[in-house]
Amino acid sequence: MFNYLEYVREKNLPHIWCSGCGDGIVLKALIRAIKKLGISKDEAVMVSGIGCASRTAGYIDINTLHTTHGRAIAFATGVKLAKPNLHVIVVTGDGDATAIGGNHYIHAARRNIDLTVLLYNNFIYGMTGGQVSPTTPRGKMASTAPFGNLEPSFNIAGLAQAAGASFVALGDVYHVQQLDKLIAAALQKKGFSVVEILTPCPTAYGRRNKQATPVDMMNWLKDNVILKDKLDKMTEDEKADKIASGVLWDVEKPEFTAEYDKLIARLKAEKQAKE
Amino acid sequence: MSKSPTGKIVMMQGNDACAEGAIWAGCRFFAGYPITPSSEIAEYLVRKLPRIGGKFIQMEDEIAAMGAIIGASLAGVKALTATSGPGFSLKQENLGHAVMAEVPCVVVDVQRGGPSTGTPTLPAQMDMQQARWGSHGDHGVIALSAASAQEMFEQTIRAFNLAETYMTPVILLFDEIVGHMTERMVLPEEGSVEIVNRRQPEKSPDKYLPYEKTENGIPILANFGTGYRYNVTGLCHDDSGFPTNDSKKIEANILHLTEKIERHRKDIIRWRELYLDGAEVAVFAYGGVARSARRAVKECREAGIKAGLFEPTTIWPFPSEEILDIAGRVKAFVVPELNLGQMAREVELAAKCRAEIHKVNRVDGDPITPQQIVDKIREVV
Numbered sequence: 001m002f003n004y005l006e007y008v009r010e011k012n013l014p015h016i017w018c019s020g021c022g023d024g025i026v027l028k029a030l031i032r033a034i035k036k037l038g039i040s041k042d043e044a045v046m047v048s049g050i051g052c053a054s055r056t057a058g059y060i061d062i063n064t065l066h067t068t069h070g071r072a073i074a075f076a077t078g079v080k081l082a083k084p085n086l087h088v089i090v091v092t093g094d095g096d097a098t099a100i101g102g103n104h105y106i107h108a109a110r111r112n113i114d115l116t117v118l119l120y121n122n123f124i125y126g127m128t129g130g131q132v133s134p135t136t137p138r139g140k141m142a143s144t145a146p147f148g149n150l151e152p153s154f155n156i157a158g159l160a161q162a163a164g165a166s167f168v169a170l171g172d173v174y175h176v177q178q179l180d181k182l183i184a185a186a187l188q189k190k191g192f193s194v195v196e197i198l199t200p201c202p203t204a205y206g207r208r209n210k211q212a213t214p215v216d217m218m219n220w221l222k223d224n225v226i227l228k229d230k231l232d233k234m235t236e237d238e239k240a241d242k243i244a245s246g247v248l249w250d251v252e253k254p255e256f257t258a259e260y261d262k263l264i265a266r267l268k269a270e271k272q273a274k275e
Numbered sequence: 276m277s278k279s280p281t282g283k284i285v286m287m288q289g290n291d292a293c294a295e296g297a298i299w300a301g302c303r304f305f306a307g308y309p310i311t312p313s314s315e316i317a318e319y320l321v322r323k324l325p326r327i328g329g330k331f332i333q334m335e336d337e338i339a340a341m342g343a344i345i346g347a348s349l350a351g352v353k354a355l356t357a358t359s360g361p362g363f364s365l366k367q368e369n370l371g372h373a374v375m376a377e378v379p380c381v382v383v384d385v386q387r388g389g390p391s392t393g394t395p396t397l398p399a400q401m402d403m404q405q406a407r408w409g410s411h412g413d414h415g416v417i418a419l420s421a422a423s424a425q426e427m428f429e430q431t432i433r434a435f436n437l438a439e440t441y442m443t444p445v446i447l448l449f450d451e452i453v454g455h456m457t458e459r460m461v462l463p464e465e466g467s468v469e470i471v472n473r474r475q476p477e478k479s480p481d482k483y484l485p486y487e488k489t490e491n492g493i494p495i496l497a498n499f500g501t502g503y504r505y506n507v508t509g510l511c512h513d514d515s516g517f518p519t520n521d522s523k524k525i526e527a528n529i530l531h532l533t534e535k536i537e538r539h540r541k542d543i544i545r546w547r548e549l550y551l552d553g554a555e556v557a558v559f560a561y562g563g564v565a566r567s568a569r570r571a572v573k574e575c576r577e578a579g580i581k582a583g584l585f586e587p588t589t590i591w592p593f594p595s596e597e598i599l600d601i602a603g604r605v606k607a608f609v610v611p612e613l614n615l616g617q618m619a620r621e622v623e624l625a626a627k628c629r630a631e632i633h634k635v636n637r638v639d640g641d642p643i644t645p646q647q648i649v650d651k652i653r654e655v656v
Contacts, residue, residue: 009506012517042502047346058506058517063499065349066508067342068372074339078346078354079499081330082304086350086500104342107335264325271326 020214022173022199033184047076053093053120070101084257109163122201130204141208166191168249172198174221294319296431303329304354306343313385316357337362341369351498357383371410379438385454397640398451415536418446418591425460436471452563554583571648595625602626611635
């Protein structure tokens with residue numbers, strides 16, 4: 001039996017997430033990945049923003065930094081650049097990372113700084129009561145889209161890829177074994193890594209959008225999140241509304257903090273050569 | 276700081292002196308965003324820091340730069356950012372996070388004219404109250420000013436020392452006059468400058484509470500990665516660092532953020548005086564304007580007018596007790612400022628109607644001349 005309590009701050013339980021929320025499933029997947037990779041709790045740092053996803057930081061027993069809305073990646077950049085030996089994990093949501101924090105998201109990807117970003121996408125602002133987010137699909141209902149969302153949504157995995165990330169994956173809380181593997185791969189990747197994780201919000205999203213129960217939402221994930229390789233073989237009709245999962249992008253490129261350390265070494269060598 | 280430091284004589288621009296002071300203070304991390312008239316601080320540190328094992332990063336915006344220095348500081352590295360009015364406005368939310376989470380760091384604001392884009396290349400002192408009340412919520416603030424390149428160097432060191440002592444962000448309220456002025460200054464001898472480094476816990480990790488108050492009322496935050504795994508948050512929290520909704524603990528949290536500064540006013544507040552003994556009129560001036568004020572009171576004394584100067588080098592907490600004391604001895608205060616009276620209102624509050632308050636204000640982008648101050652003093656006496 002896997003002992004989650006080794007990694008959980010038990011005194012802070014029960015957690016604040018609603019019944020049917022998927023955020024706890026992500027936390028457990030992350031813990032399994034950390035354990036599997038043997039990452040030291042003392043050298044792991046979680047930096048989070050504001051929102052339901054970001055409250056993960058309160059429950060995991062590593063160094064945790066709960067910051068301001070949208071800014072987790074900026075704070076995490078400071079932690080990582082100051083002490084590159086630390087393993088820095090950013091936990092954020094769709095509104096946090098791609099609306100108010102969108103600038104930090106794309107620039108950290110461009111910089112290719114070694115952060116692992118777990119981006120929980122529940123298609124809504126959950127904590128504030130169900131307002132429309134940059135990932136709410138067009139036509140869906142939200143408290144601030146009572147006539148249906150008029151705006152197109154972001155492809156947030158594609159955004160990270162286009163901006164320069166070295167690893168981009170998409171998983172969901174129904175296909176949990178796959179999620180474990182994706183998080184582990186992202187943690188191991190040296191460079192800016194994003195795992196977009198689809199997770200249900202029955203309270204703020206489902207009940208407004210004909211997915212009234214957590215089971216309905218899980219079934220939706222089961223039926224619509226399809227492995228990229230499998231999806232590629234499907235006809236255009238079959239592909240409609242389906243979402244590609246798995247590793248979507250994985251390339252090797254120079255990582256920012258390593259490049260900075262090389263600069264320090266170069267300047268030191270030049271100075272010694274002069275003396 | 277010694278009044279006449281001994282060491283190497285150099286010509287330095289104020290902004291460069293600030294950057295050099297940061298290095299002397301032990302700062303090894305800078306995150307910033309380009310903005311006039313503070314960019315020289317970034318341009319100085321980008322060259323210096325990697326040569327001494329430090330890190331520099333130009334962030335995507337002002338908000339990110341403020342966030343990055345908080346992150347670096349929690350990792351145990353002294354960190355600085357520098358900006359001007361518009362950027363200082365953008366930093367306010369994360370500055371509040373550093374206040375709430377008690378993370379030491381230093382924020383330089385080389386002031387220019389506002390509101391909005393205002394006058395990027397001209398001097399002003401328009402962020403004096405923004406430094407005090409710019410971020411939401413009640414809390415204490417430490418802010419320092421400087422009137423010379425030498426003082427920008429020294430005050431930057433002092434800002435880091437105060438930040439580490441009181442576990443708080445410290446704001447350096449400079450202005451374009453001093454920031455862009457190149458003048459003679461003295462770099463002290465190696466090892467002659469007092470540097471305060473962050474305390475680290477002596478308790479074992481299982482007994483450690485990050486926000487437990489120590490004998491001076493200030494908590495000790497362990498550097499990330501040293502075996503003390505704790506939570507940092509901008510939410511109201513208790514000594515454990517975890518969020519709380521307990522009304523008693525919320526109140527204790529908020530009161531602490533003001534009291535930890537107020538309780539140490541005597542240590543934090545510094546000022547200079549010139550001819551205040553027996554003065555009928557006290558000029559209250561700071562930063563670049565204090566240079567004109569010194570000349571003005573000297574001219575007045577030479578003309579037989581009893582004028583003196585109170586020059587605060589700590590802006591916040593405000594030296595209210597000192598002003599009240601002077602108010603009982605003078606007829607009036609003359610307060611020249613490159614704004615419409617942001618600190619004059621503090622002088623007025625502190626003086627409790629015991630002395631008249633006369634303002635000299637300039638918001639046209641030009642400095643206040645000694646003659647303008649002399650004219651006002653003559654009018655008052």
